[in-house]
Amino acid sequence: MTGPTGSEPRSPAVQVAWADAREALRERGLRWTPQRRLILEVLAETSGHITGAELVERCRARDGATIGSTVYRTLDVLEELGYVRHSHGSDGREEYHVLPLAEHAHVRCLGCGAAWDLSWEDARELAERLEARNGFKVALGHVMIGGYCPGCEPAAP
Amino acid sequence: MTGPTGSEPRSPAVQVAWADAREALRERGLRWTPQRRLILEVLAETSGHITGAELVERCRARDGATIGSTVYRTLDVLEELGYVRHSHGSDGREEYHVLPLAEHAHVRCLGCGAAWDLSWEDARELAERLEARNGFKVALGHVMIGGYCPGCEPAAP
């Protein structure tokens, strides 16, 4: 585990990572629009996770004309470019992981909703077992481990 | 793994399992209604997994007056009673696991959508590690392992 996802101040490395997003789009023949600029701006100020709806909300706070479908479509594009990666929380809502530097699984407390990241190292044994016995290749970014953290009681059976 | 989820014929044991659902409801002061009877009937003919929307669909096929919210609310009740358990597929949609005899995790191919069950035994090492290092208690029913089965190519990076 690498600790709960917080809201640390933006590091220079992270700022740099977003800087070439425009370039990355153009290299693929995609376009740089005001809508995308705003979305990238908001994402650059986000660390850890954000839901689709939250992102729409934060964009709308800066530009009341923000359209939901545009935001979701932009997220699709950014996911293809590797700037975000999404999965679905235990309530089924989309959760975007911003700037996933290394592929990792998610551990989530069903009690308080806290989330942690889980590295390949921690999942190695399970992944190797699945691959050896079933030829199944685990995609760590699509692994979600639900459970309860020390402070949260599991509901009575 | 215990193999892909199919549609085997209903076994006597399974039929019996549903038989006391009415009893189970009454013991809790809950009521036996035509709507619930129909939903239980459809579930009893289902093996493996079914999405919420699919269940609504199949109920509506038998009774055109079926209301979606009633079906979803009944599923909530049945989940509390242990007759079904739900998680969310990789598209975020609800997936109900019918009559979960033992708590188990799900393994899903992101290519073809096939799903398998994963037992405690297979997840033991990971669960023990999380508990020992973080005091985190894994809830196996809320574990979802995404990846690719032997026949399905992972998309190019």
Added chain:
DNA sequence: GTTGTTCTTGCGAGACATTGCAATAACAAG
């Protein structure tokens, strides 16, 4: 700067799921 190509956006509709509220019906008690 003008023009043309085609990627994007806005907008409306729709699928899936949840929720509040008032009307209804199940059930126990008499």
Added chain:
DNA sequence: CTTGTTATTGCAATGTCTCGCAAGAACAAC
């Protein structure tokens, strides 16, 4: 069977996300 309690339903509104389509804008080429 009648009555009272309250769980349940139907319905409509809401939230989240997706999709098709036509109008609009970005970009490259001239």
